Amino acid sequence: MAESLALRALAPAVHRWALYFAPAADSPWARAGARWLGRDADGAAVEPPRHFVGCSPEEWSRLTAAPRRCGWHATLRAPMRLSSSCAAAGLLEALRTLAAGFPAFELPALHAQWLDGFIALQPQHSCPPLQALERACVSALQPLAAPLLPAEPARYDSHGLSARQHAPLRAWGYPYVFEDFRFHMTLAGRIDTLSPLQPAAPLEHGAACFGGLPQPLRFDALSLFVEPAVGAPLRRVARVPLTGMGHCAR
Numbered sequence: 488m489a490e491s492l493a494l495r496a497l498a499p500a501v502h503r504w505a506l507y508f509a510p511a512a513d514s515p516w517a518r519a520g521a522r523w524l525g526r527d528a529d530g531a532a533v534e535p536p537r538h539f540v541g542c543s544p545e546e547w548s549r550l551t552a553a554p555r556r557c558g559w560h561a562t563l564r565a566p567m568r569l570s571s572s573c574a575a576a577g578l579l580e581a582l583r584t585l586a587a588g589f590p591a592f593e594l595p596a597l598h599a600q601w602l603d604g605f606i607a608l609q610p611q612h613s614c615p616p617l618q619a620l621e622r623a624c625v626s627a628l629q630p631l632a633a634p635l636l637p638a639e640p641a642r643y644d645s646h647g648l649s650a651r652q653h654a655p656l657r658a659w660g661y662p663y664v665f666e667d668f669r670f671h672m673t674l675a676g677r678i679d680t681l682s683p684l685q686p687a688a689p690l691e692h693g694a695a696c697f698g699g700l701p702q703p704l705r706f707d708a709l710s711l712f713v714e715p716a717v718g719a720p721l722r723r724v725a726r727v728p729l730t731g732m733g734h735c736a737r
């Protein structure tokens with residue numbers, strides 16, 4: 488109840504809402520991700536980021552600027568504006584209903600890899616429970632979303648979308664859904680737009696910072712993030728545990 492009241496008070500000022508996977512705030516994964524980005528989406532203090540040899544603190548800050556604003560996460564439902572008929576309490580109730588239909592499961596081992604010009608932690612093989620959960624998150628929340636504004640699809644003009652990806656962008660507000668969904672936790676923005684770096688250096692740094700963390704990482708909750716205003720850093724406002732019964736194959 489207290490969480491619902493807090494979200495209700497917050498709702499009028501929120502620009503967009505997003506549904507993410509994000510590790511529990513007190514976990515080694517959360518601490519490592521926050522230190523990498525130099526920011527904690529839960530508001531905790533963060534140790535200084537560890538940049539690597541050959542990359543200055545200023546360049547490291549540029550490399551991580553985009554994922555730092557978004558917070559340490561993997562996208563399930565991209566940021567959306569709520570429709571005029573949906574209140575924050577209704578969104579939270581929808582998340583609880585969604586989470587009650589899925590049991591917690593273990594993610595495949597995550598490793599730093601290249602992904603369309605940037606680097607991210609990605610699973611080493613497919614995960615049917617993850618694919619099913621992503622589909623449910625996109626579909627279940629769509630009725631609560633406001634239509635895209637006319638200018639919003641232009642954000643993806645530089646992404647080189649295929650003809651097939653334009654349809655889900657119009658239908659779901661995000662092009663990388665369903666067949667094009669790739670679970671990833673972004674480590675750095677597009678390397679090729681910044682100062683020249685040895686191609687292997689960011690990956691090696693990612694392996695050094697995350698390779699020693701306990702695996703498999705357990706997917707046990709959905710995290711609700713808010714973008715308070717246009718361009719503002721996103722922050723986590725709720726974590727809804729997966730409480731469904733049953734067995735999920737890895």
